[in-house]
Amino acid sequence: MxxxxxxxxxxxxxxxxxxxxxxxxxxxxxxxxxxxxxxxxxxxxxxxxxxxxxxxxxxxxxxxxxxxxxxxxxxxxxxxxxxxxxxxxxxxxxxxxxxxxxxxxxxxxxxxxxxxxxxxxxxxxxxxxxxxxxxxxxxxxxxxxxxxxxxxxxxxxxxxxxxxxxxxxxxxxxxxxxxxxxxxxxxxxxxxxxxxxxxxxxxxxxxxxxxxxxxxxxxSARKLEGGRMPVVLSAEAGGTMVHEAIGHGLEADLARQGMSVYRDALGREVASPLVSIVDDATIPGKRGAFGIDDEGTPGERTVLVENGVLKGFLHDRLSAMKEGARSTGNGRRESYRYKPIPRMSNTVLLPGSTPPGEILKSVDSGLLVVKMGGGQVNTVTGDFMFEVAEGYRIENGRRGEPVRGATITGNGPEALRMIDRVGSDLGFGLGTCGKEGQGVPVGDAQPTLRFGPPYITVG
Missing domain, CATH: 3.30.2290.10 (PmbA/TldD superfamily)
Structure with missing residues (x-):
C-alpha cells in the first residue's frame, strides 16, 4: 500500500x-x-x-x-x-x-x-x-x-x-x-x-x-406494573448499559467539549466501590480488539473506573495533545474517509465475587433483565432510557413469568452508585458503535449486577 x-x-x-x-x-x-x-x-x-x-x-x-x-x-x-x-x-x-x-x-x-x-x-x-x-x-x-x-x-x-x-x-x-x-x-x-x-x-x-x-x-408475556424497584441485570445482557451509560461520557473529546456528565469528575467517586471499569483492546477474539488504533498507537487496557473512582478518559492523539496527556490507543475511524476520534474498544465492567444465583435469590420482588434492547443516553446529563428485549418478574428470589414492553430509566452516575451486588460471571456483547456519523466495531461486557435502593425506574 x-x-x-x-x-x-x-x-x-x-x-x-x-x-x-x-x-x-x-x-x-x-x-x-x-x-x-x-x-x-x-x-x-x-x-x-x-x-x-x-x-x-x-x-x-x-x-x-x-x-x-x-x-x-x-x-x-x-x-x-x-x-x-x-x-x-x-x-x-x-x-x-x-x-x-x-x-x-x-x-x-x-x-x-x-x-x-x-x-x-x-x-x-x-x-x-x-x-x-x-x-x-x-x-x-x-x-x-x-x-x-x-x-x-x-x-x-x-x-x-x-x-x-x-x-x-x-x-x-x-x-x-x-x-x-x-x-x-x-x-x-x-x-x-x-x-x-x-x-x-x-x-x-x-x-x-x-x-x-x-x-x-x-x-405470551404480560406488561409489568411500573415504578421504582430492584433490578438485576444478567451477564447475558452484555455490557450495553456500561457502554452507553458511562462509556461515551469517558471519551475525552466529549468531556473537553462539556458534553459529558463526567467532565469534571476525575479522581472523584462516580460509582459504587464495587464497580471497576476498563476499556481493553487486547482481549483476543473480541470485536473491539486490535493491535494498533487507527493512528498507529498500540491498543491497551485502560483503567477508567477503579473501586468507584474515575481514573481516566479515552484519548486519541488530538485530545491527548490538548489535555497534556498521552493517547490511550483509542483513536479510531470508520475508514480512510474519516478523521479519527476517541472511541471505545472492548468496554468491561469487571466481575466481582458474588455467585450470580445468590444475587437473584437476594431479591424478593423486582425485574430481571436478560437482554437489552435499544435506548437513548444524554451524555451531558447522564440520563438514559433502555428498552428491555427480554425480561422476567423476580418472585421470591426466582425467575418468574416473562414481561413485555418494559423500559428502565435513570441517570448514569446515580445508577452506577446503586450497584450493591457484582457477580462472579462475565458476559460479552458485540456491536457497531455510532458517533459523529462513523460506525466502528466494539465489544462490551459485564457480570450480573443488582441495582439496589433508591432503585431504577421501570416503565
Whole structure:
C-alpha cells in the first residue's frame, strides 16, 4: 500500500509550512455480506475498498483530506493543499524506512475468504430453518452473515510507521413471532475478530433457537406494573448499559467539549466501590480488539473506573495533545474517509465475587433483565432510557413469568452508585458503535449486577 508511494516526501510537503502532527492513513478492506429474508437469499454482496486519508494538526485544529487513489501525484497535491492551513516554519518528516507489522491480540486460524460462498449461504439458510422450526408462530426470519478483512498502514511525523491487519466475522438472526395479541421480536448475534473458527464459539443453530425462543416468550408475556424497584441485570445482557451509560461520557473529546456528565469528575467517586471499569483492546477474539488504533498507537487496557473512582478518559492523539496527556490507543475511524476520534474498544465492567444465583435469590420482588434492547443516553446529563428485549418478574428470589414492553430509566452516575451486588460471571456483547456519523466495531461486557435502593425506574 504505502510502499507504492514516496511517504517521506509526501509528509514533508504536508508539514512544509509547519504543524505539530502530520499523518498518512492507508486502508484496504475486503468485505462480504450474505442476507436471507422471507426464506430466500436476498443479497450476496462483496467488494474491496482502498484509499488514503491525510491529516494535519496545527495549533489544535485538524485539517483532513482523503482519496481512493494511492498515487504519488495525487497525494503530493493533497498534502500541498492542506499545508496552506499552517503558518510557520517547515518541519522535515522523519520516518523509519518501512512499516513495522504489529501483531494484534487475535489469531486468525482460518481466513473467512478461504471458505466458499456456499458455506456462508448455508449458515443463514440453516438459521432460517431452525428458527422457523421452533413454532408455527414464527412469522418472519432475517438472517445475515458478514465478514471483512482490513489492512491498515499509518505513517506519521514524528517517527511512526506501522501496519496492522484485522479480520471480523459475525452472524445475526432476527425472528418475528405473531398471534392474535400482536407481534414480538427476538434477536441474537455472535462474532468477533476471528476467522471461520468463530463458529466453534457461536453455533448458528443455537443463535437461531435463542432468537426464536425470545420472540415466542415475549409473545405470551404480560406488561409489568411500573415504578421504582430492584433490578438485576444478567451477564447475558452484555455490557450495553456500561457502554452507553458511562462509556461515551469517558471519551475525552466529549468531556473537553462539556458534553459529558463526567467532565469534571476525575479522581472523584462516580460509582459504587464495587464497580471497576476498563476499556481493553487486547482481549483476543473480541470485536473491539486490535493491535494498533487507527493512528498507529498500540491498543491497551485502560483503567477508567477503579473501586468507584474515575481514573481516566479515552484519548486519541488530538485530545491527548490538548489535555497534556498521552493517547490511550483509542483513536479510531470508520475508514480512510474519516478523521479519527476517541472511541471505545472492548468496554468491561469487571466481575466481582458474588455467585450470580445468590444475587437473584437476594431479591424478593423486582425485574430481571436478560437482554437489552435499544435506548437513548444524554451524555451531558447522564440520563438514559433502555428498552428491555427480554425480561422476567423476580418472585421470591426466582425467575418468574416473562414481561413485555418494559423500559428502565435513570441517570448514569446515580445508577452506577446503586450497584450493591457484582457477580462472579462475565458476559460479552458485540456491536457497531455510532458517533459523529462513523460506525466502528466494539465489544462490551459485564457480570450480573443488582441495582439496589433508591432503585431504577421501570416503565
Amino acid at each position: 504505502l510502499s507504492e508511494v514516496r511517504v517521506t516526501p509526501i509528509l514533508s510537503a504536508l508539514l512544509s509550512r509547519g504543524g505539530e502532527y502530520g499523518e498518512l492513513f492507508c486502508e484496504e478492506v475486503r468485505s462480504l455480506t450474505v442476507l436471507l429474508e422471507d426464506g430466500r437469499i436476498e443479497r450476496v454482496a462483496s467488494g474491496t475498498d482502498r484509499g488514503v486519508g491525510i491529516r494535519l494538526i496545527h495549533r489544535g485544529k485538524t485539517f483532513y483530506a482523503y482519496t481512493n487513489e494511492v498515487d504519488d501525484r495525487v497525494l503530493l497535491s493533497l498534502a500541498g493543499d492542506l499545508s496552506r492551513y499552517a503558518e510557520g516554519g517547515g518541519v522535515p518528516a522523519v520516518l523509519p524506512a518501512s512499516p513495522a507489522a504489529v501483531r494484534g491480540p487475535s489469531v486468525i486460524r482460518v481466513p473467512p475468504s478461504a471458505r466458499a460462498i456456499r458455506d456462508k449461504t448455508g449458515l443463514v439458510t440453516l438459521m432460517d430453518r431452525v428458527a422457523r422450526g421452533a413454532s408455527a408462530e414464527i412469522r418472519q426470519v432475517r438472517a445475515a452473515y458478514a465478514e471483512s478483512e482490513r489492512s491498515i498502514e499509518v505513517a506519521a511525523h514524528p517517527g511512526v510507521f506501522v501496519s496492522d491487519a484485522r479480520t471480523y466475522t459475525v452472524l445475526s438472526v432476527q425472528c418475528v413471532a405473531g398471534d392474535e395479541s400482536g407481534l414480538t421480536m427476538g434477536y441474537e448475534s455472535g462474532g468477533g475478530t476471528a476467522g471461520w473458527e468463530f463458529l466453534e464459539e457461536f453455533d448458528p443453530e443455537t443463535l437461531a433457537r435463542k432468537a426464536a425462543s425470545r420472540a415466542l416468550r415475549t409473545l
